[in-house]
Amino acid sequence: MKILANDGLDQSGIEALTEKGFEVITTKVPQEFLADFINDQQVRTLLVRSATEVRKELIDACPCLEIIGRGGVGMDNIDVDYARSKNIHVINTPAASSASVAELVFAHLFSGARFLQDSNRRMPLIGNSAFNQLKKEYAGGIELRDKTIGIIGMGRIGQEVARIALGLGMRVVAADNNIGKATIKVKFYNNQFINVDIDTEPLEDVLKHADFITLHVPAQKDGCMIGAAEIAKMKDGVAIINCSRGGVVHEKDLIKALDSGKVSFAGLDVFDNEPTPGKDILDHTKISLTPHTGASTLEAQDRIGLSLAEQICSILQVY
Known part of the structure; x- marks a missing residue:
């Protein structure tokens, strides 16, 4: 056989x-x-x-x-x-790769929150000649604790993301048309755990209240899920992570929002034109990039x- x-x-x-x-x-x-x-x-x-x-x-x-x-x-x-x-x-x-994808979401979040995607490029180039300049440029990092993460899609991966976020002390809001409530079991190292119930909300409410947006949805048959209209409803300075499917986030609208400052940073593991992502995406200093490696552990x-x-x-x- x-x-x-x-x-x-x-x-x-x-x-x-x-x-x-x-x-x-x-x-x-x-x-x-x-x-x-x-x-x-x-x-x-x-x-x-x-x-x-x-x-x-x-x-x-x-x-x-x-x-x-x-x-x-x-x-x-x-x-x-x-x-x-x-x-x-x-x-x-x-179920096999949910934890790995969820951890990559936070790799992108931590990278963007502390400018790692840019500092890792520039330190080898000018770190020995402009150290103090770079130190000043990257001094405005933020913590994830006490921030609100908006999870779009509360399937297995979305729930893993929620589990990590709760462990970090974040507030979790979520949108999912098929799931009304998810009970998240947060485990600790000594076999203790707590259960946290998360009621899903309309997408518009999640967009309005979240400091960080992460998407865990299938490829969209009728266009993107997040474009200019949805970004306009988000907080100023929001961050967007896409480790689901290319095309879920409209890349040109995302770049415009990054350039204007509406979106502070993005993390992308998937792209419109895999395996040849656009140069404007690859060169952008506010985007943390990985080559579709969410399940690659x-x-x-x-x-x-x-x-x-x-x-x-x-x-x-x-x-």
Whole structure:
């Protein structure tokens, strides 16, 4: 039983599947040759991340496919409904990377709050000749404690963000059309914990009251979720973090707001034109940047591999 992990798979997942008798192929097959490879090798399971697209044409061309798996949360690169209409199982790993993405949100928040995205660029260039100048420029940092974070999308990742924020002493407000209340369990090192109930609010209220906005929503079919009109409703000096999907935040409107000072800084892990983000985004001194690495931690990849292996074995009844 052959499995093609076209965008790679953690060793833990490979070992778990191999032990059950599967042959795991990790060769990266270009998109244009994928159908021929799957048919020639009689691949029954195709595993992807965000790089490989599994559209209707590929599904129709590969009648041997029984399972399509996404190592991660979002499945906008897979025609999920169509695949399921063809009796193909479509699986993903929604819980495996939540903590890693949430921690990256705060990496961007801390970076922007203390100008790290800019000082890390300039210190190697002029740190030995203009040290005092830079010290003065970066003297206006802010703390996260006692500030309000607005979470748009209170799914697994949004709730992880809330958990970290509460632990930092932040006020949490949230918007989600599908979730009315979330109970956040905040754990401490000595096995103690507290439960905090968060009632979601209308998006407009969250935009109005938050010092920081972080988005955890799927790709938007009808345009962006945050554009000029939404930014206008935010506090002056707000910060915006997007570790969800490119296009959720209108990049040109964001740049205008950064240039005007309406938005103090931004953190972006995802972009409109991946894998070739715009130069205006990449060069902006008020944007903390990462190349879509929200789930790219050793721990998350280990959990993703094991989760996919467990689901595949369950579906194919291999025990």
